[in-house]
Amino acid sequence: MMMFWWFLALLLGPVDIYRAHECDVFTYLDLYHAIIGTSLYVKLLLYTRANLTCGQELSHHNLSAQPQFNLTKPTTFVVHGYRPTGAPPNWLNNIIEQLLARGDMNVLVVDWNRGAANINYLKVVTYSRDTADNLTAFIRNMQENGASLSSIHMIGLSLGAHITGFVGAKFNGKIGRITAVDPAGPQFNGKPPEDRLDPTDAQFVDVVHTDMDAFGFRKPLGHIDFYANGGADQPGCPLTILSGSGYFKCDHQRSVLLYLGSLNRTCNIRAFPCTSYTDFLDGLCMDCDQFKPAGCPVFGYDIIEWKESLVPLQQTKAFFTTNKQTPYCKTSYWVDIVTWNRDTRWGYITIKLHNGSEVTEATINHKASSFKKYSETRLLAQFEKDLQKVHKISIKFSRVNAFKPKYKLRVLRIRLTHLERKDRSVFRHILFPLKCHLFSTWHLFFYFSLSCC
Template sequence: VIYAKACWAGALLCSEKCDEFTDLNLGHSIIGTSLKVRLLLYTRLNGTCGTLMSHTDLSAYPQFNASKPTTFIIHGYRPTGSPPNWLNKLTERLLVRKDINVIVVDWNYGAATLKYWEAVKNTRKVASNITALINMLQHGADLSSIHMIGVSLGAHISGFTGANLKGEIGRITALDPAGPGFKGKNPEDRLDSSDAQFVDALHTDMDLLGFREPLGHIDFYANGGADQPGCPKTIFSGQYFKCDHRRSVFLFIDSINATCTSRTYPCSSYKDFLDGKCLTCSQFGNAGCPILGYDVIKWKDILLEQNQTKAYFRTNEKSPYCMTNYRIDVVIWNKDVQWGYLTVKLHGNGKQAQATIDHKSLNFKKFTDTELLAAFDKDIQWVEKVSVKFSTGNVLQPKRKLRILRIRLKNLEPKGNKAQGPLCRYDVLLEENKEVTFRPIPCEESNF
């Protein structure tokens, strides 16, 4: 399809066809494709209509403004040859958020092949091509204003490009950087934190197509970095091989408009994060816990001082992916130790949010404060009621009761002066598998 576009040629408004991402098919992949790199420019003037750029003459592109920041989008392996289904949305969101130049690096010729290792070999060649363009841009562009967003193999292409430019480009965002072909490699043979002034990486498929180890100044591990909610769990299900892998792109897209922010928590492991051991983020001072994605650049200076940070968070199975995190403290007065799981619901303004804390069987001891992390599927601005259900998962034993002396809930998302403070309830009896609903009251402890 050819779209009409507006463009400036001197003082005249003209119309010309759009240049589009290369559309190939499985036949091309079976035969194999030779590398060809095309650079498609998008700006707010031509936000839905690409302009094929030359590597040698920028004067033909008056819509390109070297004084504005430039963001490169670099895709990865394309075994079927089709264009990425996320490409247009990512481009559009970036241009809505900020007045920049967006350059889509189309290396579908070279990425479309059934021989994955051929595509891996092409990554350095693609990086050399991008480097040549950036060297030409340097006459009017600041390297620190360049942001490279690389997906899978594109993450390592970004790294090679950054290394070619001695790590002087401003930022590299790696979206589930590819693992096969790069695991166990030295830093010069893959993306690493020295390739840009700031490198952030998001891991969503580290057990199959992605990279497990940290690569940047901050590495985000969504839902632990492996299996993503809503994705197939078996090889016999559709989308099994790419759902987890490409989830990284959709999480990043969600972060751009800043209406759905995922707060992340630096921690030594996903287990410790789920156990509620890493919820303070005191090392970040007043900045608080870093936010996933586009706006993590606000934490750059602190993260550079930390050297390397691993941060964890949970998501919903579809957009909006962001969840609302609470810290829940439970004190019981049962004589014996109780083991089980909790399901908590928040009610307010006609809405309901739910968190199920079932990653392990919880250990409740008499007069001992048990701290829990609860990730709710949506944000309830003002909680009016709370529902709690206790379960053990054991159908063969008699039903148990959890005698709660005190339960406290604290929203971990900063909301300003009008935020609802910590909520408490005292003396609640939970019979197994029976939901109890109550109205919470403000907690008495001033230091909570």
């Protein structure tokens, strides 16, 4: 028998044989635990490319007890937030998989579900400080064993975002990066920097806001703060309480889905630095010359590539819009329209692009646009998807006041300019010169379409 194993080893070459380990999993609790309350216990689950689907709990004191924890590699901490039902986050496995697909690193899931599972949110907030102290001690141990603070990336979701800030402050901002995914607002809005996340907590802090009028934080907290769809109501989320629990959590949870989309690169979302969402929609913030040659910042995991440009600016607000569901990314065009009506016309525009088999649409209705004779009106149009070739354009014009008499909008020229493909001259402009005017129909709007020459 011994000869058999010797012969097999000779054929296969050197083989590392590991003793099978039982996987450690995220703490599963339920609503009962949340009602009676839970005491804090912090568990650190290690995932690497060698144990992608099998978490291993780390000792807080004996780091060498888990040989797969390699301190020479970058380490990413994932810190969840408030868990009012006690259930594990449904995005957990996805973010672990996507992070390890991006790089060879240690992914540490900070499981503080015993503490976060409590219907008493105020009690959970006090546990956030204790959780931060626990992580601080662990990272000091990492330092003592040769780890570099610069190689640490902390991703905090909701209440977890402030936990990462508390940890970062303990290290005087020397941690490499903090990513805050819709940081919690209740009990943190209006607080001073030492009582919440702020830009000094890491060498680079990036933040996304999706629910700032409810569960999220409203004001900027990082070197760059992304405001998806203005940072409040997200497309596709319920608008009334009649929709049930989704009405309360959809906007807040959208931040996680957007961040996952940036990780797996299903969406390359360009964001535009601006002072307000209204100015962004008005097309006043499309110039990103200060970020040449990289161009406008890309939302999500890859924003680190803009670090050297953003940190000197201290705090930058950036805006983008999304679709209702994945893929969330939209495509931006300038739309320049020249009309020849004698009187100024006011209204809203919906544009459809056709390529034969597909159609994509952009509605510009955040405010009424004015169209003056022989004057070019420039609008920002954000389409649901990016069509590689456009054969036809359809436009719907809606009047501001439905009770006024019908009128004509006479269009002389329409030009579309792709904002993200300026280096491709063949695709940069779609120009439609019109020789006829456009008439309103029996309805409150009209359609027209033209084929490209």
